[in-house]
Amino acid sequence: MATDFWASSHNKRWVVDRATLKQARADDLQYVDDPDHLDFLAIYFANAISKLGKKLGLRQRAIATASVFFRRFYLKNSYCETDPFLVISACCYVAAKAEESPIHIKTVVAESRTLFSQDTYSVKHFPSDHTKLAEMEFYLVGDLECDLVVFHPYRTLLSLCRKEVTDTASLFGSEEGEADGVGVGLGTDDGPRYWGTGEGQLELSEGAIQTAWFIINDTYRSDLCLLYPPHVIAIAALYLTFVMHGHPSSKSSSAADGDGAAQQQQQPRRSSRQAHHAPEETKKSQDPIDFFAGLHVSLPLIATAAQEIISLYALWERYREAGTPQPGVQEAGGSVSPAKRSATGSNAGTPMDGEDAQEGWGEEEYVTPKFLAALLLRMREAKWSDMAHPAGGRPVAINKMLERTQAAG
Structure with a gap:
């Protein structure tokens, strides 16, 4: 995998x-009543x-x-012209x-058929022939221009932070090698300075x-990755x-300072030479504001990205999925996130079946998901109708893959 993000296709x-x-x-905007539906x-x-x-x-x-x-x-296709669930697989x-x-491709097809046949997605005829998925793979890789190397924020997060735990896999799902890599955009000679004047x-x-x-x-539930x-x-x-949480280590630092003061009272007085070296042994408390200010990144850009994440959470509050887990529990599908609950200030997130909606909100x-599945079906049917009966009166091919084949000769 390439180690230099700046020189990468990403x-x-x-x-x-x-x-x-x-x-x-x-x-797609032509076939929805509200632009938020695409979000x-x-x-x-x-x-x-x-x-x-x-x-x-x-x-x-x-x-x-x-x-x-x-x-x-x-970025190159629309929901109304393709089968998003086949693309997901x-x-x-x-x-x-x-x-x-x-x-194995047969495993992917079997699990996809089982999942997408549920009422949440209402896919009644997911192809059982694995050659359909193989064909979709061909078109997917073509539209991706064979750029399959993706850089993720996880590596940067683990590079920027000093963790109090050594078993990263137990926390983050076996992300082997993530903590050991050099930060994205860094060279091996940059040392521990991480893009700026911040130390360590x-x-x-x-x-x-x-x-x-x-x-x-x-x-990843928004377009931030693009x-x-x-x-x-x-x-x-x-x-x-x-x-959301203030300085996460401030409480522990205060406790450590209190313990240090108590130990200093119990310890006998040191000699003048020992006292002279004492300030060097005292560990200076870290200021996160100085750390962020020392990074060679645009802080207004960081603030804009953070605001978009908050906007995502505000939109996500209106997304109601049946079987939402209890607070603090992350569902296997990730419909509710602990971070989302903290950011929105909600202890319950989206309401569970049988619970009351948020105050002032109607149903x-x-x-x-049921509404979105029906919306997607209406969008595709409307698009097919427009393609079969265009304004100019000349019928066109409905199958986009067939169009591409004909264009290629």
Whole structure:
């Protein structure tokens, strides 16, 4: 895998601007009543990728890679012209290969049929022939331009932070090698300075790193992975961790200072030579503001990315999925995140079946997977109708893959 993000295809071709995103969704916007519905579809599909990845036993990094592949594919395609669920299966299949944890294609087809036949997705005729998935893989890799190396914010997060635990796999799902890699965009000669004048790594507790990790997981339910480099997302996640919880190590530092004072009272007085060296032995408390200010990144850009994450959480509050787990428990499909609960200030997240909606909200304020499945079907039917009966009166081919084949001769 390439170690230099700045020279990679990810940085050169797959970090896009908002105009590109708007153009990519222009076709779908013609078939929805509310533009926010496309953002809800992004959450809906991201949850589907996460659930299928869990059923296939993929690591979080592979699931994140599949999510990035899915979003890159739909920079060049529209939901109404393709089968997103077949694309999801192909993304998971290709991502497993790219992350060196391949899965047999028949297993992917079997698990996809089982998952997508549920009422949440209402896919009645997912292809049982594995050659259909193999064909979709061909078109997916073509639209990705064979750029299968993806950089993720996880590596930057672990590079920026000094962890109080050594068993990273127990916390973050066996992300082997993530903690040992050099930070994204760093050279091996840059030492421990991490992009700026900050000295060393940021000291965070186990819980704080978990919160930042969950925030990064949540960002794959939006287009942030297309708009920002991974190190910007990682720093924004750290920033939100401090905003939600304050200085995660301040409480432990205060306790340590109190213990140190008590020990100093119990210890006998030292000699003048020992007293002269005492200030050097005292560890200076770390200031997170100085750490962020010392990074060679645009702080307004970090603030913008953080605001978009908060906006994602606000939108996510309106997404109601049946069987939401209890507070603090992350569902296998990732429909509710602990970071989301903290950011929105909600102890319950989206309501469970049988619970009351949030105060002042009617039932129609929530968007459900059932509604989105029906919306997707209406979009595809309307698009097919327009393609079969265009305004000019000349019928066109409905099958987009057939169009490509004819264009290629």
